[in-house]
């Protein structure tokens with residue numbers, strides 16, 4: 001698995017942000033010059049790379065500097081680690097801005113915690129150092145619990161760096177009329193709001209997210225986002241409790257929220273509560289694709305884009321495979337031995353690293 005944390009040593013006490021530059025050139029695409037955040041590679045030994053930073057020498061252990069060139073790190077000296085906030089050679093960079101959440105979804109991959117540390121200033125600094133044209137994910141927990149901080153970051157970063165894009169995952173419980181001005185002022189093409197909707201029935205949706213009234217509140221938020229011209233990616237994890245209802249959900253989406261940019265039907269991740277509840281939740285689409293096919297046909301016939309996220313391609317009928325992009329992040333994507341001879345491996349999402357192959361899709365076989 002690609003490491004998201006690096007082992008480091010430095011004398012500086014407070015956490016700080018740096019961008020790594022190898023010994024050949026500075027990364028100058030952003031500012032055209034070296035910034036106070038830039039660290040320059042000075043020496044490489046058998047197990048460490050030494051960088052000169054504004055905060056003194058920084059040793060990074062057990063990495064190849066050519067693979068971390070351009071990375072933006074959050075260095076935590078007393079824990080002797082650095083988080084790779086931005087990996088320059090990846091499309092999958094996400095800021096986890098909080099672990100707090102006001103829902104308790106049955107399949108949550110990141111079960112919420114009570115504590116919160118405000119890292120927004122560090123995330124903002126990292127975003128500003130990001131390579132030209134990248135998309136940055138923002139996730140939680142529920143990011144909108146810190147709406148002022150989030151909107152402030154988006155406004156400042158997108159003003160300074162209009163080339164960047166943000167993909168923000170939110171439970172859609174916190175948009176209100178007072179946000180309309182801030183939302184309207186944000187550039188529509190630069191932000192995609194990823195929002196879960198699990199059923200057309202409020203009782204089913206509320207039960208899945210563990211919050212009474214969540215479905216109704218979500219509809220209010222979607223209306224506000226629509227009025228402000230915000231781009232929405234509606235996300236539905238397919239599970240045993242909602243799979244049969246997908247065609248009804250498709251009809252609901254077509255008639256109530258046809259303004260969305262895309263509807264993503266997603267496969268379940270076996271981690272967090274998703275692992276605890278796997279036997280009751282996992283829906284094997286390789287055995288029964290009919291409700292998914294019917295739902296996708298319905299929305300697409302009405303001009304709504306539909307996609308399949310996190311589906312192994314061989315579990316999807318041929319005619320729907322072009323709608324299943326490689327969505328599992330590179331650092332947590334894995335392919336078992338059976339995938340070796342597969343002609344579609346480079347296009348396939350494969351599996352989450354922690355996928356249980358003994359309780360899995362029946363229909364996995366090389367294409």
Ligand code: SF4
Pocket residue numbers: 312313314315335338339342343344345348349350364365366367
């Ligand atoms: S065999 Fe593996 S690589 Fe090929 S489509 Fe299936 S999951 Fe993907």
